[in-house]
Structures are given as structure tokens and as C-alpha cells.
Amino acid sequence: IQLTQSPSLLSASVGDRVTLSCKGSQNINNYLAWYQQKLGEAPKLLIYKTNSLQTGIPSRFSGSGSGTDYTLTISSLHSEDLATYYCYQYNNGLTFGSGTKLEIK
Amino acid sequence: QVQLKESGPGLVQPSQTLSLTCTVSGLSLTSNSVSWIRQPPGKGLEWMGVIWSNGGTDYNSAIKSRLSISRDTSKSQVFLKMNSLQTEDTAMYFCARMYYGYYFDYWGQGVMVTVSS
Numbered sequence: 001i002q003l004t005q006s007p008s009l010l011s012a013s014v015g016d017r018v019t020l021s022c023k024g025s026q027n028i029n030n031y032l033a034w035y036q037q038k039l040g041e042a043p044k045l046l047i048y049k050t051n052s053l054q055t056g057i058p059s060r061f062s063g064s065g066s067g068t069d070y071t072l073t074i075s076s077l078h079s080e081d082l083a084t085y086y087c088y089q090y091n092n093g094l095t096f097g098s099g100t101k102l103e104i105k
Numbered sequence: 106q107v108q109l110k111e112s113g114p115g116l117v118q119p120s121q122t123l124s125l126t127c128t129v130s131g132l133s134l135t136s137n138s139v140s141w142i143r144q145p146p147g148k149g150l151e152w153m154g155v156i157w158s159n160g161g162t163d164y165n166s167a168i169k170s171r172l173s174i175s176r177d178t179s180k181s182q183v184f185l186k187m188n189s190l191q192t193e194d195t196a197m198y199f200c201a202r203m204y205y206g207y208y209f210d211y212w213g214q215g216v217m218v219t220v221s222s
Binding site for chain 1: 140149150151152165199201204207208209210212213214215
């Protein structure tokens with residue numbers, strides 16, 4: 001399954017509501033996770049099974065979607081959310097999207 | 106707490122074999138699966154392969170012919186060997202625990218490997 005993330009680059013202001021998109025080439029059956037990777041660090045798991053928040057992750061992060069289309073939403077952007085975000089599917093094989101780089105205006 | 110740490114040479118010559126070690130603590134390899142994931146500089150993440158809790162392995166079809174993953178459960182270590190390295194194999198290599206074979210919840214810090222003569 002190929003994953004297409006959009007946009008590839010997003011610039012937003014602190015306090016904004018931000019939405020990142022991930023589209024699969026086939027049905028993912030909700031087996032989708034989201035990772036946050038800050039510069040020079042390993043990826044961190046944010047969301048698994050489409051909308052389950054990993055322990056310790058702030059509640060401003062949420063996930064939704066079904067079928068081939070999934071979304072990561074940050075309800076109110078914080079400066080520390082500067083990072084690249086990757087979606088990842090584990091329904092059929094294991095693949096990552098190409099990432100969305102989130103910049104703070 | 107669960108920790109993973111990668112180790113290995115920072116520089117490998119083209120056509121040579123890469124050997125990396127992932128040392129884990131806070132979990133048992135006989136009940137946990139560990140994957141290797143790599144990331145070329147400035148690019149995205151690529152899943153390479155997994156060693157399951159039962160010792161079986163699965164590999165990314167794109168690199169399967171060059172890759173081998175094994176483990177030593179007594180030392181809590183997972184090993185990656187990849188042969189015929191080329192410059193495009195230059196990347197940060199991560200090991201990560203796979204939660205029930207689904208997603209990666211614990212990651213090592215990564216080890217940078219450069220393929221160059």
C-alpha cells in the first residue's frame with residue numbers, strides 16, 4: 001500500500017488548528033498510525049489505530065479517518081510541534097508516508 | 106523502562122557488509138518483536154525488516170536479497186547484516202519495538218551509517 005501525505009510543507013501560526021492528510025492507495029482498514037519526528041530525533045508515536053492517542057501524548061493531537069483517507073489534527077498549534085509528521089499503515093505490509101513538514105510562522 | 110540502542114560502524118566501504126547491533130533493555134526478545142527502519146539524510150522512513158518474538162523474520166521485498174536479521178536472546182541483542190552496500194544505503198538506522206507486530210512504540214536513538222570509499 002502506498003501512502004500519499006499532503007501537504008508536503010505546511011506553515012502555520014501558534015494557536016492555529018492544523019490538519020494533515022494521508023491517503024492510501026488501497027483500503028487501510030483503520031490500521032494507521034501517526035509519528036512525529038523532530039530534527040535529530042527518532043520518530044515518536046502519536047496515534048495508533050486511526051484515533052487512539054498514545055500514552056503521554058497531549059490531547060491537542062487527534063486522528064480520524066476510514067477506508068483510504070486519514071487525518072491528523074492539532075487543535076491548537078504549539079511552538080514545540082515544529083516537526084515532520086509521518087503516517088504509517090500496517091494493514092497490508094508496512095509502509096510510511098513521505099511526510100509533512102510543519103513550520104511555525 | 107524500555108530502551109533500545111543501536112551500535113555499529115559509522116563508515117562502510119561500497120560493496121562491503123554492514124553489521125549493526127540493537128541492544129534492548131526493559132523487555133524480553135522472546136515475547137517482543139523488533140524491527141529495523143532506516144532514513145536517508147533529508148528523506149523519509151523505510152521499514153527494513155522484523156524479527157518476531159518466535160525468532161521468525163520478515164523483510165522488505167526491496168532489500169530482502171541483501172538483508173539478514175538475527176538475535177541473541179541471552180544478550181538481549183538484535184543484529185542486522187546487509188551486504189553489497191552502495192552509497193544509497195547511507196542513512197540513519199533505527200531499531201524499534203513492534204507492538205504486537207503492528208506499530209513501533211519504542212525507538213532507539215539511531216546510528217548514522219555512511220557508505221563511502
